[in-house]
Amino acid sequence: MTLAEAATAATYDNRAAFADELIERARADERVVAVCNDSVGSSNLVAFRQEFPDRLINVGIAEQNMVGVGAGLAAAGLIPFVCAAGPFLTGRALEQVKADVVYSAHNVILCGMSPGMAYGELGPTHHSVEDLSWLRALPGLDIVVPADRHQTRQAVRQAAADPRPTYIRVGRYKVPDVTAPGDRLERGRFQLAREGADVTLIGAGTLVSRTLAAADLLAADGIEARVLNAAYIAPLDVEAIRAAAQTGAIVTAEEANISGGLGAAVALTVAAQGGGPVVRTLGLSDFAPTGSTDMLLEYFGLTAPAIAAAAREALAV
Amino acid sequence: MLVTDSQQVSAWRVVRDVVETGSPAERAAVLAEQSRLIRRSVLAMIGRAQAGHIGGDFSVTDVLATLYFGVLRIDPARPDAPVRDRFILSKGHCAASLYSTLAFSGYFDPAALDTFMGPHSPLNGHPNRVKVPGVETNTGPLGHGLPVAVGEALGARLLGHDSRVFVVCGDGEMQEGSNWEALMSAAHYRLANLTLVIDRNRLQQGDRTEETNALDPLADKLAAFGWEVREVDGHDHTALLAAFAPAAGTRPVAVIANTIKGRGVSFIEDRVEWHHKVPSPDQIALALKELA
Numbered sequence: 332m333t334l335a336e337a338a339t340a341a342t343y344d345n346r347a348a349f350a351d352e353l354i355e356r357a358r359a360d361e362r363v364v365a366v367c368n369d370s371v372g373s374s375n376l377v378a379f380r381q382e383f384p385d386r387l388i389n390v391g392i393a394e395q396n397m398v399g400v401g402a403g404l405a406a407a408g409l410i411p412f413v414c415a416a417g418p419f420l421t422g423r424a425l426e427q428v429k430a431d432v433v434y435s436a437h438n439v440i441l442c443g444m445s446p447g448m449a450y451g452e453l454g455p456t457h458h459s460v461e462d463l464s465w466l467r468a469l470p471g472l473d474i475v476v477p478a479d480r481h482q483t484r485q486a487v488r489q490a491a492a493d494p495r496p497t498y499i500r501v502g503r504y505k506v507p508d509v510t511a512p513g514d515r516l517e518r519g520r521f522q523l524a525r526e527g528a529d530v531t532l533i534g535a536g537t538l539v540s541r542t543l544a545a546a547d548l549l550a551a552d553g554i555e556a557r558v559l560n561a562a563y564i565a566p567l568d569v570e571a572i573r574a575a576a577q578t579g580a581i582v583t584a585e586e587a588n589i590s591g592g593l594g595a596a597v598a599l600t601v602a603a604q605g606g607g608p609v610v611r612t613l614g615l616s617d618f619a620p621t622g623s624t625d626m627l628l629e630y631f632g633l634t635a636p637a638i639a640a641a642a643r644e645a646l647a648v
Numbered sequence: 649m650l651v652t653d654s655q656q657v658s659a660w661r662v663v664r665d666v667v668e669t670g671s672p673a674e675r676a677a678v679l680a681e682q683s684r685l686i687r688r689s690v691l692a693m694i695g696r697a698q699a700g701h702i703g704g705d706f707s708v709t710d711v712l713a714t715l716y717f718g719v720l721r722i723d724p725a726r727p728d729a730p731v732r733d734r735f736i737l738s739k740g741h742c743a744a745s746l747y748s749t750l751a752f753s754g755y756f757d758p759a760a761l762d763t764f765m766g767p768h769s770p771l772n773g774h775p776n777r778v779k780v781p782g783v784e785t786n787t788g789p790l791g792h793g794l795p796v797a798v799g800e801a802l803g804a805r806l807l808g809h810d811s812r813v814f815v816v817c818g819d820g821e822m823q824e825g826s827n828w829e830a831l832m833s834a835a836h837y838r839l840a841n842l843t844l845v846i847d848r849n850r851l852q853q854g855d856r857t858e859e860t861n862a863l864d865p866l867a868d869k870l871a872a873f874g875w876e877v878r879e880v881d882g883h884d885h886t887a888l889l890a891a892f893a894p895a896a897g898t899r900p901v902a903v904i905a906n907t908i909k910g911r912g913v914s915f916i917e918d919r920v921e922w923h924h925k926v927p928s929p930d931q932i933a934l935a936l937k938e939l940a
Contacts, residue, residue: 396795396829403799435786436778
């Protein structure tokens, strides 16, 4: 995706794809249920509720109970999609996620709605930028960060069919398509979005289209950037990271705190094998000031020009 | 890997038959005997491991014996049968008592109890469903079992199963906010298939509950939250059997089981220091004599 394309491309709120696919899964399998915390609207569950009123469990504003109930539903034999705004699902109910879902190995699909800084001006209480750090510390939890509506649909479909607990970031901030509907979302794999050998850009979620545009900027300078779409943060695609370490530098970009998300995972992998290139991790390192999502992405250097600049710096060119 | 012990399952069935078909006196006698065996087992486990939570283990023993040998519709030979009653020990630190009950019910060979808290033992200090057949969900942090039980009760209803779900919380544990979220939820969904048992021994780790963060009037609070409340002597097996009868109406049932922490051993009873103190070999010998 070039910068010009990015400027004019149609963009989509991934929650719509999430809601459509969830309804399809519920039609196909009567064990599929949804659980939410008074978030029927913000989790896009209105149509689900209309079609399956008994299978939408709204526990009210009670996230700890919500996640525990999800674990119990899974224990009973159902396939619960537990939906709530990311910060409250992963922050308020973190111990329930750890003990009741992941450690107990219950088949719960945790859906972190409107993640990253999608809530812009509402501020850091409503930003879900710590979720990847917190959840990556839980062994056995799949973490999926779909980059567009197609990957969101596939993430939902795969999670419904897989008995493992899964966390899916369901984006609200509108993004362009970066994959085709037929592209396979492979568990534990980064998707190769653009080939290149000079430098590797690894983006997650909202940052994938921006890293693609950054690669376009770099190409104008004669730098060929490989772009990886890190739709799965866990399990981690160690093989792709090791291959990326053969290029001149690695730049990661995510709408998350850099203390433990994708960038930290990539840097750890590269450092562990030794002799790797410079790894620059772009993301948040502070609570956000007041501003729109667009403004905040720019503030934290999560734009195509800033990603390209980081790559040039890392390559020391 | 722990697997069903068929010999033990047969023994469990014999006791179960007496509870189901015997006279009230016979019923009380066999349940009391199971409780005695569980307490002796807990003593041995804690003595061997040099760790555990003896006070709470002993206060909840009679509740566990009554449920497993008299109430739960389970088949220890088929722990994963899709339709079954469910039990969650939310006060997971009393794992020794639960493990003993599960082993004596035939979920696994009681010989495994010797490994309690040993290196790589499946019998961790808190129950793990992946490692121990019969455990429905992992517990340990307090305030987790009741929300999960609400989910299981809702799930059973959605699937059209007539399963009942039982969960035991410690009384101190009722200070956790997550429990009150779940109490509201269970009443809202009219989960008559859910029974919460509160092990009301009036002691928590550091002090009496009423000196720490008072729970009383607990029955009134539960009733105000929309529950059918029953209050019993938590060491009277006959009273417990009656209290575990299905809900009278559409409300979930809360059984306040008034218990004595450390029940069964005179020098351990109702003493705050015995929350997780380990008895010396002499004390174990003395305790075993009282439980002879």
